[in-house]
Amino acid sequence: MKVAIVGASGAVGQEFLHILAERDFPMDDLVLFGSERSAGRKYNFKGKEYEVKLLQHNDDFKDVDIAFASAGGSTSEEFAETITKHGAVMIDNSSAFRMCDDVPLVVPEVNAADALTRPRGIIANPNCTTIMMVVVLKPIDDLSHIRKIHVSSYQSASGAGAAAMAELQQQYKELVEEGRVKTVDKFPHQLAYNVIPQIDKMMANDYTKEEMKMFNETRKIMHSDVRTSATCVRVSSLRSHSESVWFETEKPLEVADIRKALETAPGVFLVDDPQNYVYPMPLESAGKDDVYVGRVRKDLADDNGNTLWLTGDQIRKGAALNAVQIAEYLIRVGNVK
Numbered sequence: 001m002k003v004a005i006v007g008a009s010g011a012v013g014q015e016f017l018h019i020l021a022e023r024d025f026p027m028d029d030l031v032l033f034g035s036e037r038s039a040g041r042k043y044n045f046k047g048k049e050y051e052v053k054l055l056q057h058n059d060d061f062k063d064v065d066i067a068f069a070s071a072g073g074s075t076s077e078e079f080a081e082t083i084t085k086h087g088a089v090m091i092d093n094s095s096a097f098r099m100c101d102d103v104p105l106v107v108p109e110v111n112a113a114d115a116l117t118r119p120r121g122i123i124a125n126p127n128c129t130t131i132m133m134v135v136v137l138k139p140i141d142d143l144s145h146i147r148k149i150h151v152s153s154y155q156s157a158s159g160a161g162a163a164a165m166a167e168l169q170q171q172y173k174e175l176v177e178e179g180r181v182k183t184v185d186k187f188p189h190q191l192a193y194n195v196i197p198q199i200d201k202m203m204a205n206d207y208t209k210e211e212m213k214m215f216n217e218t219r220k221i222m223h224s225d226v227r228t229s230a231t232c233v234r235v236s237s238l239r240s241h242s243e244s245v246w247f248e249t250e251k252p253l254e255v256a257d258i259r260k261a262l263e264t265a266p267g268v269f270l271v272d273d274p275q276n277y278v279y280p281m282p283l284e285s286a287g288k289d290d291v292y293v294g295r296v297r298k299d300l301a302d303d304n305g306n307t308l309w310l311t312g313d314q315i316r317k318g319a320a321l322n323a324v325q326i327a328e329y330l331i332r333v334g335n336v337k
């Protein structure tokens with residue numbers, strides 16, 4: 001099994017290296033790719049050094065079985081043919097192919113089998129905020145169909161990549177040392193001491209692209225007609241996104257039944273003792289695999305509604321871990337070339 005990581009120097013690329021090592025992913029060889037910015041740089045994987053190769057249109061992917069791509073949408077679009085032409089399965093973290101009819105969009109806890117039908121050799125990893133929400137809502141949807149979702153996200157700086165995470169740290173440094181922020185580049189406004197109610201570009205309907213990803217991708221992954229209305233917000237946590245989620249089911253559900261379903265759901269960790277100040281927080285879910293969920297309670301404004309709070313490491317479950325779990329599933333069912 002030969003594995004490639006495209007975008008190895010990035011926030012998600014680096015997480016792939018950690019997760020593949022931690023999970024002892026069954027592989028014999030590894031090859032790393034990047035642009036001219038990181039080509040030649042060396043990274044350690046399980047005690048061995050690997051040099052980043054320049055991503056080019058050639059036959060470098062000839063012997064690759066699985067290629068994890070996390071180098072942005074335009075790179076994925078440009079190189080998909082080069083990556084897949086010799087039979088490699090491309091598991092893509094960008095949004096380039098997510099809504100294409102001939103590309104499955106997969107969260108293993110929800111729709112693993114969709115990964116088996118991939119006419120273009122591409123499997124799309126969904127949007128990070130959407131992945132974490134559907135992992136939590138799937139066991140509830142199994143109790144009673146979810147018709148509507150209202151969600152507000154609290155997304156960390158690292159969701160915009162390694163340089164964005166560094167920018168937030170730099171802004172706090174400037175505030176302490178100089179009393180004002182000078183560096184505003186990766187976000188549209190100062191993020192330190194602030195929240196920004198815009199993630200990704202604004203669309204014609206005044207929702208952002210990130211919010212429309214939550215609407216469209218949730219339907220595709222859950223094979224559902226559910227409607228999701230989202231407000232996605234950047235906050236100044238460094239790692240791990242959080243979400244406040246209201247959902248309306250066809251039949252009214254008891255909170256106790258929801259908690260019970262969440263307790264046994266794969267990929268979910270219930271942390272729910274609010275009377276004793278126990279609920280999920282991003283500092284705790286950072287670096288962890290599960291999506292943490294708590295504050296489960298009845299919606300006061302809707303008899304068929306309930307509400308909960310979740311938080312999860314979006315570089316892990318929202319990106320690299322989900323992609324590796326897809327690959328593990330393909331290996332388990334014998335579906336790699």
Ligand SMILES: NC(=O)c1ccc[n+]([C@@H]2O[C@H](COP(=O)([O-])OP(=O)(O)OC[C@H]3O[C@@H](n4cnc5c(N)ncnc54)[C@H](OP(=O)(O)O)[C@@H]3O)[C@@H](O)[C@H]2O)c1
Pocket residue numbers: 006007008009010011012013033034035036037038039055069070071072073075093094095127128158159160161162163314315318319
């Ligand atoms: N960060 C998250 O939480 C998260 C979550 C879900 C999905 N994603 C998606 O994952 C992808 C990567 O995100 P990230 O946060 O890791 O970004 P990042 O930290 O900015 O890293 C971007 C990576 O892409 C590589 N790259 C850019 N242009 C390239 C090119 N022309 N050829 C080869 N490599 C190229 C960069 O390599 P060089 O250093 O060599 O330029 C770098 O390794 C994006 O599509 C993002 O939307 C991110």
